[in-house]
Amino acid sequence: MTTLSTLKKFKREGTKFTCLTCYDSMFARMMDKAQIDTILIGDSLGMVVQGHDSTLPVTVDDMAYHTANIARSNQHALILADLPFMSYVTLPEAIANSRKLMQAGAHVIKIEGGSELCDLVTTLAQAGTPTCVHLGLTPQSVNVFGGYKIQGRGDEAADKLLADAKAVVAAGAALLVLECVPAELAKAVTEAVTAPVIGIGAGADTDGQVLVMHDMLGMVHGRVPRFVHDFLTDERNSARSIEGAFALYQQSVREGSFPTEQHQFS
Ligand code: KIV
Numbered sequence: 001m002t003t004l005s006t007l008k009k010f011k012r013e014g015t016k017f018t019c020l021t022c023y024d025s026m027f028a029r030m031m032d033k034a035q036i037d038t039i040l041i042g043d044s045l046g047m048v049v050q051g052h053d054s055t056l057p058v059t060v061d062d063m064a065y066h067t068a069n070i071a072r073s074n075q076h077a078l079i080l081a082d083l084p085f086m087s088y089v090t091l092p093e094a095i096a097n098s099r100k101l102m103q104a105g106a107h108v109i110k111i112e113g114g115s116e117l118c119d120l121v122t123t124l125a126q127a128g129t130p131t132c133v134h135l136g137l138t139p140q141s142v143n144v145f146g147g148y149k150i151q152g153r154g155d156e157a158a159d160k161l162l163a164d165a166k167a168v169v170a171a172g173a174a175l176l177v178l179e180c181v182p183a184e185l186a187k188a189v190t191e192a193v194t195a196p197v198i199g200i201g202a203g204a205d206t207d208g209q210v211l212v213m214h215d216m217l218g219m220v221h222g223r224v225p226r227f228v229h230d231f232l233t234d235e236r237n238s239a240r241s242i243e244g245a246f247a248l249y250q251q252s253v254r255e256g257s258f259p260t261e262q263h264q265f266s
Contacts, residue, residue: 002037002078004108004130004174007196010037011207018253019080019198019210020246023049023066027213027242028073034246036077038198040110040210041067043082044139047221048214055139058084060097064104071105080132080175081106085140094120098129108174112138114164118171125172133168135161135189136202137180150201150265152181162189169193177210178202180227183264201227203264209253217245227263 002017010017017037022028023045031039045066046058060083067081081101088094088111098109109124110132111117121131136151145151152161162185165176176197178186183203190197190206199206211228214220218230231237231245231252238244252258 011196017208021212025069025073028070030243032076039077041081043084056085060087064100067104080108082110112140115167121171121173130174132175133173134177136178150180152185158185165189169195
């Protein structure tokens, strides 16, 4: 069973680890078989499961329902679950909503933002709830960014992101997710913090990698993001099976053959 201690050990040893999003029980069983290290019940379920055009409509009850589906089938992975849009604006609602997800089976609660989350991160850590802070392109802020755009470009934005990462880790964040930031910045953040860092569109130098399950199985609606690789039709997955795709992803991340330069931003 993967725990936060396992991921910290992986970071110390330089062992790259995997994360995939997952929303239902059967896929969780297949990920288990492939020994995927961590599973994220992402609020991306709003787009890939519910058919919305953003993550904003997802509710805490939706997240709790999908988290419980995964928890019933999972044996091996550390389970991360997203607190959805506007469900952690005040400390009392953040605490109540984290409790719902932890009681549904999450091991770690993921929240999006920067140093403004420090009080919440510390409060949850003291209450026995580890957090993963998602920085960079945080999809819940799509309307602030004016679209899904690369973040952390330019000295000022890079310095702010690095400072935010250090601040939330000092406040007690157990993990970070870095989404769509220049690879060089992701490397600097990963080296600067003790917490394991999971990247998506953040280059090869983060401690772990995450992909949306549907994307890595080639099920993409619209434009395929640069950081996605289709592991289902990859010729190394000779059976062209879903389990084979998960196993190939696990192997590729561990051995360092995914992601490559073609999947990263500068
Ligand atoms: O909700 C999600 O799937 C995520 C990943 C893209 C990291 O937050």
